[in-house]
Amino acid sequence: MDIHRWCVETKVRVVPPVKSQTVGGWFSLHSSCTPYQVICLRFKMMSDGKDVPKDGRNHRAVEEGMMVVEAEGEMHDDHWVLDDRMKRMIMDLQRHWLTDYQQSREKLLVEMTERLHQEFLSDQQKIRTELLTQFKDELDTTRAELEEKYRESLKVELGKMAEKHRKEISSIKKKQWCWQCEAEAIYHCCWNTAYCSVECQQSHWATHRKFCRRKKQNASTHQQQQQQQKNNN
Known part of the structure; x- marks a missing residue:
């Protein structure tokens, strides 16, 4: 998040880098401050201004109930004085970000779950279709092989039966049969x-x-x- 955009949304006025910051209706800070430094602010309550530099820099004395914010990192030597209203604004901003994060996280989790479920169903349907196609091909191949096998077997059996029938007919023709009972005649x-x-x-x-x-x-x-x-x- 850009620091200038954050300042506009939180009503924080950005001023050119100076050595002093003031407390008022607007909160003044260095424009070189990063969002990480803002989020990582270390708050401490002070009842007097003993931690505020007294080296001649134009700092406003810290009153009781105010908060001195000390940034981590490159700006460790600079102090920002916050009142309760500014503290509440920052805490509200933090809660807003956390809420937005949770909502975004839940939304992404739901979308990811739905997408994974759809991918699972799609893969399952694809696998089912492939298995059915493979099974049909194997069934057709097996049926064709069995039909060919039985066709050859039937052809052989028909040949045997035809030969047997021919021999029986030939043998019958050589005999005479009784006209009355169809037994062999003598x-x-x-x-x-x-x-x-x-x-x-x-x-x-x-x-x-x-x-x-x-x-x-x-x-x-x-x-x-x-x-x-x-x-x-």
Whole structure:
């Protein structure tokens, strides 16, 4: 904080550097005094003016109840005489600065907390999104690998089943099957009809007799034999 600005806000009049300071409605101090020196003032109550220099410099005698302010640092040899009103002004200024500091500190802490919380939420959402994306990619990759694996396995199984089916069909074609019970036939009736037993043939004869070629062949053969006998006679 600039010393001139501070003096204006606290109604302290700045005068050119002089060797003496006076006490009155305005407080006179060296313009070279820094805010740090003002804040670090060491107050001490004096009942007489024995600590005020008596070397001829134009200092006002310190009255009872007044305060002599001695600055630390380069201005250690100079004294400022303060009355109670000036002391209260400085103490009010100190309280104002402390209050402003506390309020600013609390405000900054709240803002920092909110910012950190927002950053945490943002980072958490970012991590969640990255994890979901990574999980989806891994899931898609695993699904593609499993589909390819099962596709190859299914292809091999289909090949085996097709070969087995072909062999079974080939084996079945080499056999005849009973028209009645579909068991393997051992008795041949006509060119495309066979039976597994006599019982099946007898049971199926009522249906098969209309289409049996063996009967027709026998009748035709019998007619040919009769015609041949007539011709011989």
